[in-house]
Structure formats: C-alpha cells, structure tokens
Amino acid sequence: MDPLLAIRATLPTLHPAFRRIAERILGHPGAVVRSTISQVAESAQVSNGTVVKFCQTLGYQGFSQFRMALAQAIAVRYPHGSSQIQKADAVEDVKQKTLQMHINALRDTACMLNVKELDRAIRAICAADKVYLFGLGASGLVAKEGEEKLAQIGLRALAVTDTHMQLTRAALLDPSQVVVGISARGYTYEVCHAMTIARQAGAATIGMTATVDSPLARAADIVLLTSFAENTVDSSLLSARIVQLCAVEVLAVGVALRSQRGKNVNRSTE
Numbered sequence: 001m002d003p004l005l006a007i008r009a010t011l012p013t014l015h016p017a018f019r020r021i022a023e024r025i026l027g028h029p030g031a032v033v034r035s036t037i038s039q040v041a042e043s044a045q046v047s048n049g050t051v052v053k054f055c056q057t058l059g060y061q062g063f064s065q066f067r068m069a070l071a072q073a074i075a076v077r078y079p080h081g082s083s084q085i086q087k088a089d090a091v092e093d094v095k096q097k098t099l100q101m102h103i104n105a106l107r108d109t110a111c112m113l114n115v116k117e118l119d120r121a122i123r124a125i126c127a128a129d130k131v132y133l134f135g136l137g138a139s140g141l142v143a144k145e146g147e148e149k150l151a152q153i154g155l156r157a158l159a160v161t162d163t164h165m166q167l168t169r170a171a172l173l174d175p176s177q178v179v180v181g182i183s184a185r186g187y188t189y190e191v192c193h194a195m196t197i198a199r200q201a202g203a204a205t206i207g208m209t210a211t212v213d214s215p216l217a218r219a220a221d222i223v224l225l226t227s228f229a230e231n232t233v234d235s236s237l238l239s240a241r242i243v244q245l246c247a248v249e250v251l252a253v254g255v256a257l258r259s260q261r262g263k264n265v266n267r268s269t270e
Contacts, residue, residue, distance in 0.1 A: 020044040105239040108227035122254040128178040130156040135182035149252035166194035173203035184240035186214025195219035
C-alpha cells in the first residue's frame with residue numbers, strides 16, 4: 001500500500017511520538033525522502049529507534065525501505081511537483097494541483113474500499129426494510145444524495161441530518177433496518193453516538209469514514225473506508241465529499257444489481 005495512504009488512514013489513532021513522525025512525513029514528504037533518519041527523528045523530536053519502529057508498524061524493514069517506497073509514491077502522486085498551491089502558482093499549476101489531489105483521493109479510495117466489506121454492506125442494504133443515512137454538514141449532503149440514489153432504485157431510504165432526529169430514529173430501529181453513518185474523519189460525536197444507539201437497538205450499522213480505528217468505525221458492523229485529501233482545508237473537505245459520493249454510488253449500483261433492480265441502474269447514475 002502507498003505509505004502516505006497508510007499513514008493518513010491511521011493518523012488520528014497514533015500515539016504522540018508516532019503522530020509527530022506521521023505529520024512530518026505527510027507535511028513534507030519530499031523533504032523526508034531527502035533526509036537521513038537522524039534528521040527525521042530530530043524534526044519530529046523522537047529517537048532514531050522510534051522512527052524505525054514507526055516504519056516497521058507500516059510493514060517496512062526500516063527507514064531506508066520506507067524512504068524508497070515514499071519516493072515511489074511521490075512520483076506517482078505528484079507528477080507536477082509539489083501538491084501545495086503557492087501564491088506564485090500560475091493558473092495551469094492551480095488546475096493541475098487541484099485536480100491531481102482529487103484524482104489521488106479517488107485512487108486511494110479504490111485501494112481502501114475493501115471488497116468484502118462492500119459486499120457485506122450491499123447484502124445488508126438489500127435485506128433491509130428501510131435504510132437510514134446519518135450525516136452532518138458536508139457529510140449530511142452526501143447522506144441526502146444517498147437517499148436519492150437508493151430511492152431511485154426502489155428502496156425505502158431516509159437521510160437524517162439533524163442530531164436530535166438521529167438519536168430519535170436510532171432508538172426506534174430494529175434488526176430489519178440498516179443505518180449508514182457518514183463522517184470523513186469518523187469523529188463526529190453526534191453521528192457516532194447515534195450509530196452506537198442504532199447498533200444497540202439491533203439495526204445493522206455501516207460506517208463510511210477515512211479512519212480505520214475511529215469512533216465511527218468502532219460503532220459500525222461494516223466499515224467502508226474512503227480517503228481524505230492532504231491539501232488545503234477547503235479542498236480537503238471537497239475531496240472528502242467527492243470520494244464519499246463515489247462510494248455511495250458504488251453502493252447504489254451494487255444494490256441495484258444484487259436486488260435484481262438492474263433495470264434501474266442507469267437511473268441511479270443520472
């Protein structure tokens with residue numbers, strides 16, 4: 001797996017020393033490739049041994065092997081150089097960097113979206129009497145899009161984007177129903193809390209998030225991992241919504257085919 005992708009997926013759950021190393025790598029991947037292990041350790045205020053252990057947790061033998069993998073990932077991710085948009089960038093640079101960031105996010109999601117978990121989610125939705133989609137803010141917009149997509153193929157679906165209504169709906173669910181909780185980072189407390197209540201009520205819970213061990217992932221029976229972009233805050237939020245919308249689209253098409261509603265597949269993609 002792309003080392004940047006692996007680091008980003010686990011970043012919020014890392015302990016402080018590993019998190020400092022991770023943030024250094026994510027913030028300055030090119031500089032890390034050109035650095036020695038001692039320089040990386042010093043910049044992250046950790047020991048050389050801690051850097052080695054960090055690399056080993058990602059599946060590499062040590063820093064040298066990790067650095068080679070990082071260099072390869074950078075070459076693929078940033079064909080136009082740095083991903084950071086600078087004040088001096090020409091319009092062409094802004095276009096290329098912005099689009100490349102979204103392309104990377106979609107490519108990452110294609111790697112992160114586990115087929116077995118996706119199949120479980122499709123089966124659960126097909127078997128459900130009704131599907132609820134919980135989300136707030138930008139993720140709430142994705143939930144509404146999911147409601148529309150599922151309704152187009154003949155399923156009973158409802159997006160719930162109000163925190164109080166999420167709690168109310170969750171408490172009234174039963175095993176015949178499914179909840180899809182959507183949160184880019186997986187730490188939106190209200191959605192996570194409602195998902196926990198829904199699970200306790202017996203409903204199947206599906207979490208869509210970018211973080212492997214987030215509260216949302218822990219509250220879900222099925223986890224659909226998506227990516228979260230690495231650039232500016234506004235662009236990252238947009239990129240997160242783009243990959244979430246694509247994941248919802250994959251779910252809707254999969255459900256249409258599995259539930260023999262194939263004739264409605266084209267309608268779900270309109």
